[in-house]
Amino acid sequence: MTEAILKHRVGLLDAVPRGEGRVFEVAGQRLAVFRTHGDQVFATQEHCPHLGGPLADGLIDRGTVICPLHDRTYDLRSGAGVNTECQVRTYPASVGADGAIVVEVGQD
Amino acid sequence: MDGMTFGSTVRKLVVIGNGMAGARAVEEVLARGGAEQFSITMFGDEPYGNYNRILLSNILSGQQDHSEIYINPLDWYKENSIRLHSGARVTHIDRAARVVTADNGVQEEYDILLIATGSRAFIPPMEGVWAEGGRLRPGIFAFRGIDDCNAIVAEAARSKRAAVIGGGLLGLEAARGLLNHGCEVHVIHLGQHLMDMQLDTAGGAMLRRAMEGMGVQVHLGKMTTTVLLEGEKVAGLRFKDGTELACDMVVVSAGIRPNAEIGSRAGLTVERAIVVDNTMRSPDDPHIYAVGECVQHRGKVYGLVAPLWDQAKVFADQVTGANTGAEYLGSKLATKLKVMGVELASMGITEPASDADEVIQFSEPKRGTYKKLIVRDGRLVGGILMGDISKAAYLMQAFDRDSRLPDERLELLFDLGAPPQKVTLDEMPVDAQVCNCNGVSKGAIGACVADGARSGSAVMKATRAGMGCGSCKGLVNELVEWFCGGEAEEDPSIHYYVPAIPLAKPELVAKIREQGLRSVSAVFAALAPQGEDAASKPPLASLLATIWAGEYEDERDARFINDRVHANIQKDGTFSVVPEMAGGVCTPAELMRIAQVAVKYQVPLVKLTGGQRIDLVGIAKADLPGVWQDLDMPAGTAWGKSYRTCKSCIGTEFCRFGLGDSMGLATRIERRFRGIDSPAKMKLATAGCPRNCSEAMVKDVGLVAIGDDKWEIYVGGAAGAHIRKGDLLCVVEGEDAAMQISGRFMQYYREHAKWKERTYSFVPRIGLERIRAIVVDDADGTAEALDQAMLASVEAAYDPWKEAVKPRTANQFADVVQAEMVGGGDD
Incomplete structure (x- = not known):
């Protein structure tokens, strides 16, 4: 069985301030959605795999997010750990023409 | 064809076991160009990458975290094209077909098979132990x-x-x-x-x-x-x-038992463990090798890590053809370790074997020092050092190399007119092990320096020397220095104020003023070669607030979460709320409101803090605005790198010993300096007399009344992870002067301290004399400017809990954003 990828419009771009993250509920699961100063958007799993820190509360730049609890840092595109063995799940995210954030979430 | 076609055909190397032995053997193979000769597959029955088992005790004691003990992250397998079957236990070796089968059904063919299954805990027979x-x-x-x-x-x-x-x-x-x-x-x-x-x-x-x-x-x-x-x-x-x-x-x-069953089932010779010859190969099958704790070599089974390093090298020399003459001839066991803080070195035998063995002994039970050496024919065959192990390196080397000992036996136990360290580094053989945890020799460190590494940190990163228990870090640094011929480099970035901008704080401040940079974004755009950097944001935000006071553009994304929502994040993502309680005093009405809030929001924990305030712990982000409104008290600024609080004793109000109104002064201090950003937190205290009940002598700034309206001002004290009695900066007359000098010191600290540098480091770094000259005697003529700058910050400060009714950013306090949709729903 192939995995179905569904695109979800999770909210308006302006719901997330530049350089910050917010938690959204998408298809029954919570994701951390980030917006950079360049208005790019990224989506990752909600919690840090290390000890469950809220990633949406982390500091970000144009490519990484730092978990606020213990500074575990992840690449926003790939989810790979920068200073840790842990890695996070990422979801393709983009901004639609109408200003909505679109996140692709797979469904089994 | 075997042996004649190295490099022209790729052979299959399969490794059973992904622990320290398997991983080390593969590293040695790769170091000999093995990636070109072999396609490598590893099986590990634990679902992890390989980790340093020696450090498990640090995990148990809480000193280290899981992620810190991995030897090779999962990327290592990818980078070296190693296929890893983790969580798969190999149950069968078909030697005729040269295929291994794992319990999850995976099968792999091999040309060379390495068994590195290690050992398991031995559970002695006891009634009731098994379920x-x-x-x-x-x-x-x-x-x-x-x-x-x-x-x-x-x-x-x-x-x-x-x-x-x-x-x-x-x-x-x-x-x-x-x-x-x-x-x-x-x-x-x-x-x-x-x-x-x-x-x-x-x-x-x-x-x-x-x-x-x-x-x-x-x-x-x-x-x-x-x-x-x-x-x-x-x-x-x-x-x-x-x-x-x-x-x-x-x-x-x-104790441990070798995991040798896989060898028995495959029909290999197994006695106490899988028997191997001097090339680490099974005598029964030229395609099968074994290393580590599952191996028996010349009748010996080793349970320590050191023999493994040698075994892995011999295996790699053999299978890659790098040195087909390589042989493992057994290991002499010497260990240096720390058991519950007791330093210990042990080598060889512990008791003399015959009357001919010479025993040299020293014991000082009161200090926990014990030294015992066993010498046979002028050579060291056994030794125990406890408490003082300063001679361990020398003795372990003498033991390992079987070298002749000096006739003056006393020199073996003590440094008599200590020979200079340099001689030791020169004399240290190239293959002497420096890092026992990761098996790094002096030669390997030299090679790393020859490859261009010029600092201790660079060498440690490349070789992993010093990354285990860390006890050899000093020696690694000395060796790097030695190999560099005194030209070791300091990593220049340690002087930068933030990692993203190659400037020390004074130069950075000058550029920011010169170019009028008033936001963190503007600083990145103008000064950071690589642009925005997440970790650099909070230190820059703090610095800009110090430089520009009210004229700083507060970009909230540059702030740590605590400073975005004005509360202190807890381990579960909830927050703690501490209302201001100047002088440690609150009214009965305020106390009742705090209690009502605790009930209404079902606050899980109400705790008195060390700073004489009440902490409401475990509040959801979304509840913060409501909590603040219901409290109707100002923020206690208990979350940031800023002025935190000022403790005090009862002072003259009721205390029969009080010499000064410490509560009154603490209240004035709190009202003036609350919310002032700084490089690290500033905790203050006032004491009404030198009995120091409020612990003012161990605070960043402490004021102690000594009578006649005089106050002593102490700076640079600490009683946290670091304990330091504050230095007496000066004695002033009157509360106004006390406030002024304290404020001037804090401003000087704000402008000159490194990020996260507490006053207990800052004061000794700058020197008390220098600080006194600037802050008290105005030797540089800067006192007026410091006072003005602090005043500007005081005037710019505001109560952030007012954001309860007027949030600064979209969904500032939302735990989850409720999606507001325009147009259609999901595509």
Whole structure:
């Protein structure tokens, strides 16, 4: 069985301030959605795999997010750990023409 | 064809075991260009990358975190094109077909098979130890892997009294770990003294005293026969002599057994472990090798890590053809370790074998120092050093190389007119092991320097020397210095204020002023070569607030979460709320409002802080605005790198010893400096007399009344992780002067301290004399400017809890954003 990828419009771009993250509920699961100063958007799993820190509360730049609890840092595109063995799940995210954030979430 | 076609055909290397042995062997193969010769596949039955088992005890004691003990991250497998089957246990080797099969059905063909299955914990026969299905009963643990550690830590939190069976090295490490979790700990040992593999009776007795001094109870000569149960729960142990010990958890650390069954099933010669020859190959099959704790070589089975380094090298030399003459000739065991803070080195035998063996001994039980050497024919055959192991490096080398000892035996135990260190580094042989945890030699460090590494940190990163227990870091740095011929470089970035901008703080401040940069974004755009950097944001935001006061553009994304929502984040993502309580005083009405808030929001914990305030802990982000509104008190600024609070005693108000109004002064200080950003937190206190009840002498700034309206001002004190008595900066007359000088000192600190540099580091770094010259005597003529700058910050400060009714950013306090949709729904 192939995995179905569904695109979800999770909210308006302006719901997330530049350089910050917010938690959204998408298809029954919570994701951390980030917006950079360049208005790019990224989506990752909600919690840090290390000890469950809220990633949406982390500091970000144009490519990484730092978990606020213990500074575990992840690449926003790939989810790979920068200073840790842990890695996070990422979801393709983009901004639609109408200003909505679109996140692709797979469904089994 | 075999042996003639290296490089022209790719052979299949399959490794059973992904522990330290398997991984090290593969590293050695790769180091000999093995990636071109082999396609490599590894099987590991633990679902992790490979990790440093030596450091498990640090996980148990909470000193290190899981992620810190991995030797090779998963990327390493990818980068080296190694296929890893983790969580798969190889159950069958078909030697005729040269195929291995794992319990999950995976099959792999091999040309070369390496068995590195290591060993497992030995569980001595005891009644009641096993539950159904061949598992240890709940409450009983082996101490061998990451999963064991996790289970022990979880159980220890529930346990009152733990018993450790086995008083060897690992058992004592386990005892140390348990002690850190607050259990009463008992060590049960079969032998007549602790660590009987490494120590003699006298050494063991001394170690026992040291352990008991730390709170571990030691029971010697006890053989456990039965685990006593109350229902299904562990209730205690019964020993062969009929005595019993009550306990509610048991950790078994009674030695290890090689995982050699896979060898027996494949028809290889297995005695105590899988037998190998000097090339690490099985005598029964030219395609099968074995290394590590599952191996028996010349009748010996090793349970330490050091022999593995040599075995892995010989294996790699052999299979890659790099040196087909390479042979492993056995290891002489010498270890240097720290057991519960007691430093210990041990090598060779612990007791003389005959009257001809010469014993040199020194014992000073009061200081826990014990030294014993056994010399045969002028050469060292055994040694124990405890307490003082300064001669360990020299003696271990003499032991390992079997070199002739000096006739003056006293020199063996003590440094007599200590020879200079340089001589030792020069004399140290190239293959001498520097880092025992990661098996890095002096030669390897030299090679790394020759490849261009010029700093200790660069060498440690490249070779992993010093990244285990860390005890060799000093030696690694010295060797790097030595190899560089005194031209070792300091990493220049340690002087930068933030990692993203190559400037020290004074230069950075000058540029920011010169170019009028008023936001963190503007600073990145103008000064950061690589642009925005997440970790650099909070230090820049703090610096800009200091420089520009009210004219700083506060971009909230540059702030740590605490400063975005004005509360202190907790481990579960909730927050703590501390309202201001100047002077540690609140009105009955305020106290009632705090109680009402605690009830209304079901606050899980109401706690008095060390700063004489009330902390409401465990509040959801979304509840913060409501909590603040209902409290109707100003923010206590208990979350940031800023002025925090000012403790005080009762002072003259009621105290019969009071010499000054410490409560009044503390209140004035709090009202003036609340919310002022700084490089690290600033904790203050006032004391009404030198009895110092409010601990003002160990604060960043402490003011102590000495009578006649005079106040002593102490700076640079600390009583946290670091303890330092503050330095007496000056004595001033009157509260106004006390406020002014304190403020001027804090401003000077704000402008000149490094990010996260507390005053206890800052004051000694700058020097008290220099600080006094600037802050008290105005030697530089800057006092007026410092006072003005502090005043500007004071005037710019505001109560951030007012954002309860006027949030600064979209969804500032939302735990989850409720999606507001325009147009259609999901595509």
